Amino acid sequence: MERCEEMGTSISKSRIVACSAQELQDGDRQLLEVDGVDIALLNVAGSYYAFRNKCPHQGVSMIYGAVCGTQLPSNPQEYIYGRHNELIACPLHGWEFDMKTGKSLFAPDQVSIKAYEIAEEAGEIVLYLDREPKEVCRREFVCFSR
Ligand code: FES
Numbered sequence: 001m002e003r004c005e006e007m008g009t010s011i012s013k014s015r016i017v018a019c020s021a022q023e024l025q026d027g028d029r030q031l032l033e034v035d036g037v038d039i040a041l042l043n044v045a046g047s048y049y050a051f052r053n054k055c056p057h058q059g060v061s062m063i064y065g066a067v068c069g070t071q072l073p074s075n076p077q078e079y080i081y082g083r084h085n086e087l088i089a090c091p092l093h094g095w096e097f098d099m100k101t102g103k104s105l106f107a108p109d110q111v112s113i114k115a116y117e118i119a120e121e122a123g124e125i126v127l128y129l130d131r132e133p134k135e136v137c138r139r140e141f142v143c144f145s146r
Contacts, residue, residue: 013128021123029063031139044085049099050116055090064091
């Protein structure tokens with residue numbers, strides 16, 4: 001773990017290495033526990049996402065959700081699919097969230113899951129957190145959604 005200062009601002013973030021890039025290849029998911037909070041990590045077609053692993057509705061694990069797109073606004077009788085692979089649907093009742101921002105589709109300013117900054121850097125998957133964590137560990141889970 002190391003602390004990073006963003007250039008020109010007083011904001012500092014804690015950088016933690018979550019796993020190697022080999023452990024989070026396209027279609028893979030990992031689960032990390034940071035100070036008692038579960039964070040889901042996903043690689044979807046080369047894009048990395050990290051978000052809190054708890055649905056705000058009834059608390060189920062979002063890591064078991066299906067990655068999807070959605071119907072875009074359109075005229076009556078018109079069905080336009082878009083945002084492919086940008087959303088995750090809660091496995092219990094299907095609330096959908098933007099994996100990058102964490103905002104829900106149905107009430108983006110009221111309902112969301114916390115999204116985290118994640119990047120691949122020199123073969124490592126790195127998370128940037130708002131504060132320095134005391135305890136970080138990998139969690140085991142079984143998931144067949146790919
Ligand atoms: S528990 Fe997630 S939508 Fe109900």
